[in-house]
Amino acid sequence: MRYTLRQLEVFLAVARFASVSRAAKALFMSQSATSGALADLERQFSVQLFDRVGKRLALNELGQALRPQAEATLEQAQELERALQTRNPVGRLRLGATLTIGNYVAAPLMARFLADHPNAQLSLAVANTEQIARQVANFEIDVGMIEGELQHPDLDVEPWRQDQLVVFCAPDHPLGRRRNLTDADLAANAWVVREHGSGTRQAFDRAMHGLTLQIALELQHTEAIKSAVASGMGLGCLSELALQQEFRSGTLKACKVPQRDFRRRFYFVLHKHKHRGTGAQAWLQLCRQPAL
Numbered sequence: 001m002r003y004t005l006r007q008l009e010v011f012l013a014v015a016r017f018a019s020v021s022r023a024a025k026a027l028f029m030s031q032s033a034t035s036g037a038l039a040d041l042e043r044q045f046s047v048q049l050f051d052r053v054g055k056r057l058a059l060n061e062l063g064q065a066l067r068p069q070a071e072a073t074l075e076q077a078q079e080l081e082r083a084l085q086t087r088n089p090v091g092r093l094r095l096g097a098t099l100t101i102g103n104y105v106a107a108p109l110m111a112r113f114l115a116d117h118p119n120a121q122l123s124l125a126v127a128n129t130e131q132i133a134r135q136v137a138n139f140e141i142d143v144g145m146i147e148g149e150l151q152h153p154d155l156d157v158e159p160w161r162q163d164q165l166v167v168f169c170a171p172d173h174p175l176g177r178r179r180n181l182t183d184a185d186l187a188a189n190a191w192v193v194r195e196h197g198s199g200t201r202q203a204f205d206r207a208m209h210g211l212t213l214q215i216a217l218e219l220q221h222t223e224a225i226k227s228a229v230a231s232g233m234g235l236g237c238l239s240e241l242a243l244q245q246e247f248r249s250g251t252l253k254a255c256k257v258p259q260r261d262f263r264r265r266f267y268f269v270l271h272k273h274k275h276r277g278t279g280a281q282a283w284l285q286l287c288r289q290p291a292l
Contacts, residue, residue, distance in 0.1 A: 002044050008074045010037040011049065015067055016138065018056040068273030071139050075275045092121040093279035096141035098148070098199050099222055100163070101266060102126035104241040106145070113286055120279060128198040128220070136269050142280050144269035145287075147199025147239070158268040160287065165203055165262035166240045167255040168247075170232050176253045183211060183259065190216035190234030192225050203264040204237045226252060237262070 013023035014034070024034035042049055049063035059067065078091065093113075097106050102124060110122055125132070125141060129148035136144040137154050150157050167186075169176050175185055186208065194201040195218045216234045219225050222242045229236040230251055246252035268284065270276065 003041055005074060005077055007037050007041040008070050010034050011041060011063075012067070012070055012074065012139070014038060014050065014057055015059050015063065016140065018058060020057065067139070068271070072273075072275035075277055079277050091119070091279060092123075093277075093283060094123050094125070094140065094142045095283070096125040096127065096132040096135055096144040096269075098129050098132060098146045099126060099220075100147055100200065100239040100242055101145045103222065104239070105266075109283075109287060113283060116286070117279070117282065128195065129202070130197040133269055136271055139271060139274060142270075142274070142277070143283055146267050146269055147264065148202040148267075149199075149265075150267070150269065154272055156268075156270045156272050158270070160266040160268050163264050163266055164240045165200065165207065165237050165264065166243055167235055167237050167257050167262075168229060168243060168252045169235050169255055170230050171250060171253050173232065173235075173253070175235070175255060178255070180256045180258055186235075186257065186260075187211050187213060190214045192217045192219065192228040192234045192236050194218070194222075194225065194238075195220050199264070200238060203262070207237075207260045207262050 009027060010023060010029075013026050014020055017023050017026065020035050020038070021031050024031045027034065029037075038049075047062060049060065049066070050057040051060045052058075095106065095110075103126070106124055110124065114120060114122065125135060127135070129146045129150060132141065132144040132146050133150055133152055133155060135141040137152060145160065146157075147163065167181065175181060175189065178185065191213050193204055193215060198220075200222075201218075214234075217225075217228055219228065222238055225236050225238060226243070226246060228234070230246075235255070236252075243252060243254070247254055268287070270280070
């Protein structure tokens with residue numbers, strides 16, 4: 001074999017960070033050793049894998065084509081090594097989730113996963129749908145879990161579970177006494193909503209199609225939205241998963257809007273060309289269990 005696993009690690013780290021120095025830091029190598037390993041790989045096969053764009057190294061067409069194969073080869077080798085050393089092939093698993101899933105769904109799943117695979121190394125990145133998709137596409141996350149619909153040429157988007165958005169207000173808001181809200185009510189009042197790029201905002205905009213709304217605030221975090229609505233700044237709309245405690249305590253009140261469809265799905269996001277390792281398969285199997 002004319003290449004080494006270390007050379008693949010270097011190639012993939014430089015691809016991820018677009019920088020030899022940052023790749024060296026991530027791999028705990030010197031910059032000269034990192035640069036030398038990449039140069040050796042290119043020289044052995046008489047190829048160039050990167051183009052220099054200013055101070056950055058950008059994958060060229062050949063590098064982009066080889067990256068998924070290199071990712072799969074390295075991951076399979078690491079999986080084999082773990083299985084030989086520990087008899088447990090589940091090692092590192094990098095998860096990504098949008099805010100609702102990350103804050104209200106992922107933690108109990110991770111606890112169950114670690115109970116079944118105590119030697120696994122789990123990490124969870126929480127961001128909006130666009131950011132999670134970008135990280136999966138860049139091989140920074142093994143499995144993404146998102147709230148919004150997505151189309152990307154390099155990503156598989158698989159349906160997971162149902163969810164429901166709920167319109168809500170402060171307990172003393174005038175609309176809190178209404179049995180049902182009309183479209184005129186929705187249009188006449190201020191709103192505090194998630195930012196564009198989030199799955200919740202995508203579902204909200206789809207549900208409110210045809211209405212011109214007064215968007216008072218766009219916030220990135222569900223807790224900030226709940227606090228603003230509780231302070232009387234307007235109506236809100238979030239997943240019912242994020243509002244159960246507030247509804248029970250009476251700090252927020254659900255509003256019925258029967259003429260609007262607030263149903264949506266959660267999705268898994270995986271790279272089409274990435275090796276689906278033992279850990280990723282075990283995670284998907286756990287998440288798909290009907291009891292969850």
